Amino acid sequence: MIDNIDLSLVDWSRAQFALTAIYHWLFVPLTLGLSFILAIMETIYVKTGKEEWKRITRFWMTLFGINFAIGVATGIILEFEFGTNWSNYSWFVGDIFGAPLAVEGILAFFLESTFVAVMFFGWNKVNKKFHLVSTWLVAIGANLSALWILVANAWMQHPVGMVFNPDTARNEMVNFWSVLFNEVAVDKFLHTISSGFLLASMFVLGISAWYLIRKREEQIAKKSILVAGVFGLLSSLMVAYTGDASARTLSKVQPVKFASMEALYDGKSNAGLIGFGILKDADKKIGGKTEKEFAVKIQIPGLLSVLTGGDRNSYVKGLSDLISGNEKLGLISTSEKIQNGRYSRDVLTTYKNARLNNDSSKVDSLKKVFNDNEFQNRYFRYFGYASVDKPEDVIPNVTASFYSFHLMVILGFLFIIIFSVALFLLFNGTISKRKWFLWIALLSIPLPYIASELGWLLTELGRQPWIIQDLMTVSKAVSRISTGSVITTFILFAILFTGLLISEVSIMVKQIKTGPKH
Numbered sequence: 001m002i003d004n005i006d007l008s009l010v011d012w013s014r015a016q017f018a019l020t021a022i023y024h025w026l027f028v029p030l031t032l033g034l035s036f037i038l039a040i041m042e043t044i045y046v047k048t049g050k051e052e053w054k055r056i057t058r059f060w061m062t063l064f065g066i067n068f069a070i071g072v073a074t075g076i077i078l079e080f081e082f083g084t085n086w087s088n089y090s091w092f093v094g095d096i097f098g099a100p101l102a103v104e105g106i107l108a109f110f111l112e113s114t115f116v117a118v119m120f121f122g123w124n125k126v127n128k129k130f131h132l133v134s135t136w137l138v139a140i141g142a143n144l145s146a147l148w149i150l151v152a153n154a155w156m157q158h159p160v161g162m163v164f165n166p167d168t169a170r171n172e173m174v175n176f177w178s179v180l181f182n183e184v185a186v187d188k189f190l191h192t193i194s195s196g197f198l199l200a201s202m203f204v205l206g207i208s209a210w211y212l213i214r215k216r217e218e219q220i221a222k223k224s225i226l227v228a229g230v231f232g233l234l235s236s237l238m239v240a241y242t243g244d245a246s247a248r249t250l251s252k253v254q255p256v257k258f259a260s261m262e263a264l265y266d267g268k269s270n271a272g273l274i275g276f277g278i279l280k281d282a283d284k285k286i287g288g289k290t291e292k293e294f295a296v297k298i299q300i301p302g303l304l305s306v307l308t309g310g311d312r313n314s315y316v317k318g319l320s321d322l323i324s325g326n327e328k329l330g331l332i333s334t335s336e337k338i339q340n341g342r343y344s345r346d347v348l349t350t351y352k353n354a355r356l357n358n359d360s361s362k363v364d365s366l367k368k369v370f371n372d373n374e375f376q377n378r379y380f381r382y383f384g385y386a387s388v389d390k391p392e393d394v395i396p397n398v399t400a401s402f403y404s405f406h407l408m409v410i411l412g413f414l415f416i417i418i419f420s421v422a423l424f425l426l427f428n429g430t431i432s433k434r435k436w437f438l439w440i441a442l443l444s445i446p447l448p449y450i451a452s453e454l455g456w457l458l459t460e461l462g463r464q465p466w467i468i469q470d471l472m473t474v475s476k477a478v479s480r481i482s483t484g485s486v487i488t489t490f491i492l493f494a495i496l497f498t499g500l501l502i503s504e505v506s507i508m509v510k511q512i513k514t515g516p517k518h
Contacts, residue, residue, distance in 0.1 A: 007475070009478055009481070009482075009486065012490060013086070014474065015490060016081065016490045016493065017081055017085065017086075019490060019494060019497070020077055020081060020497070021456065022456075023074055024071065024074040024077075025452060025456060026449060026453075027070050027071030027074060028146070029199040029200070029449075030071075030200050031064065031067055031068050031071050032142055032143055032193055032196030032200070033196040033198065033199055033201060034204070035135075035139035035142045035143070036143075037060065037200055037204060038061055038064060038135055039139045040227055040231065041227055043132060044227075045128075046128050052219065053223070055516050056224060058123070058516070058517065059220070059515070059516035060204065062511055063508055063511060063512070065120060066504055066507050067504065070501075074500070082097075084481070086479060088478060089477035092169070093468065094165075094168075094170035094171045094172045094173070096155055096171055096179060097152050099179075100155075100179070100180075101148065104147075104148035104149055111140070111144065112145060113141075115134040115135075115137040115138050115141065116138050118130075118134035119131070143193050146193055146196070150185060150188045150189045151179060151185045151189070153459075154184040154185035154188045155179055155182060155185070156467060156469065157184050157253070158253045158254070158469060159470075160178045160179060161176065161177070164383075166348055166367065167355075169352075184253060187245050190238070190242040190245075191239065191245075191455075192455075194238040194239045194242055195239050195448070195451070196452075197231060199448035199452060201228040201231050201232025201235060201236075201419065202228075202415065202441075202447070202448045204227070205228040205229065205232060206442045206444060207224075207445075208224040208225045208228065208441075209221070209437075209438040210442050210512070213438050213439070216515060217516060220516055222426060222431070225426055226423075226426060229419050229423040232415070232419040232422075233420060233423060236415040236416045237416065240413070240416070243408075243409070243412065244307065247307070248308055251308045251316070253469075254462070254463060255317050256322050256395065257401065257463055259316075259317060259318050260396050260462055261401040261404070261406075261458060262402070263277065263279055263292050263294070263398055263401075263402045264304075264316065264318045266320055267316055267317045267329075268315065268316060268318070269315045270301065270302045270312045271302070271305045272300055272302060272304055273300045273307065274297055274298070274406065275298045275406075276296075276406065277294045277296060277297035277299075277402070277406065279292040279399055280292065281293075286324075286395065287390055287392030288390065289395055291319075292399060315329065317329065317331070323392060338382075338385045340385065341383050341384060341385030341387075343379050344379040344380045345386040347366060347369060347375075350362075351366040354366060381471075382470055383470070383472075384470050384472045387475065388465070388473065394465060397461055397464070400461050401458055401461060404454045404457045405458050407450075407454055408451045408454040411454075414447070415444075415447070415448065418444055421437060422437070425437060
């Protein structure tokens with residue numbers, strides 16, 4: 001493990017990874033959702049034989065292709081950063097993190113890239129049904145890529161299915177299925193892809209609204225709104241459902257993150273769900289950190305207890321319970337976790353020294369300790385706490401967590417309303433006359449992007465200081481490289497990604513203005 005790490009190196013490494021991830025995620029969700037919208041549109045074309053649906057499909061396929069190419073480029077850079085900037089993390093996780101990424105590369109990426117060529121260039125070279133199958137396989141491949149990446153990320157949030165090998169100081173996978181069907185992974189995958197479906201639907205709806213505003217391609221626009229409206233409404237309802245399931249899972253496996261996103265300091269029964277709130281500094285502190293309280297809040301009494309525990313009497317743990325401990329709930333304090341983590345680290349250090357000194361008897365006895373279930377459950381599960389200086393250091397930024405979560409939820413309900421109104425106006429034949437709604441739909445295109453980025457902001461900021469929950473802090477995961485090199489690449493990536501984004505937007509705008517080909 002690293003001692004006396006340069007904190008500026010940690011901060012710049014985090015900034016570089018955040019920069020790459022934010023830009024990458026501007027392209028990915030549109031790919032996830034638009035691929036299925038294309039498959040649905042082409043299915044209608046094959047079933048009906050109407051050339052108009054072929055024209056619609058090819059138009060949206062062009063926009064998909066522009067976005068797809070840039071998304072792949074940023075994703076490759078993101079994966080390389082694990083080796084360049086986070087080599088200690090990559091070592092510590094062993095094959096657990098690498099296996100899902102390898103499967104993603106071998107299975108999903110090749111499935112995607114093989115059939116994407118047929119999808120784009122095979123219109124007049126293969127028969128309709130084979131081309132349709134290729135389009136569906138591209139959609140499935142794109143979302144399989146997301147599955148394996150999200151499985152890897154979910155393991156960082158809730159590490160399961162592994163055992164620590166003291167000989168190599170690495171975690172090793174012992175149950176692939178536990179990793180794959182990790183409850184965090186299931187929730188994260190369903191929530192993420194449904195949010196991608198929602199984003200793509202809003203993208204199609206907004207651009208189609210622009211055509212109606214300009215009185216161009218009205219039939220194509222209305223047919224696109226039909227597909228996007230139905231797909232988007234179903235997806236937005238799925239986002240709400242899976243978001244609720246994710247929050248319940250977080251309350252069990254990442255309770256500090258859950259309490260932070262609710263700004264809940266004092267645990268309680270009959271806890272209310274905050275619908276809207278404005279935070280301010282409180283007079284109280286946890287350790288050296290100032291608590292937050294509500295200057296204004298709107299809440300539904302008892303609903304948080306119902307959602308997390310099933311009834312109003314369920315106790316929802318607050319940050320004070322989690323930091324100071326609560327004997328009635330069987331919660332140990334963070335101070336005790338720090339002691340247990342340091343003990344497990346000392347055992348590992350003693351084991352490594354015994355191996356270096358060829359003290360076989362001590363090696364054998366300490367290896368038995370590592371294999372003992374009580375040691376694993378009581379001490380090693382808190383291994384990462386050995387790197388925590390003060391109990392309050394495990395509290396993430398409450399303000400950022402709270403606002404990210406609640407703004408995301410507010411936007412989620414707004415999307416349900418927008419898609420519902422779009423379908424209502426479409427079916428009663430007045431959507432072309434409702435310019436106010438068409439402008440709302442057009443101007444709403446950025447909102448799902450904001451909601452999606454807020455979701456990742458909550459996911460990553462909400463688990464700080466951990467890169468692997470309870471097992472490794474971010475400060476211990478960074479590579480031993482010069483801060484200057486990270487700053488240099490940060491600047492280069494910022495320029496490159498901004499240039500790619502500007503290029504993508506300008507090409508898309510030009511293509512949209514040109515419109516579908518006749």
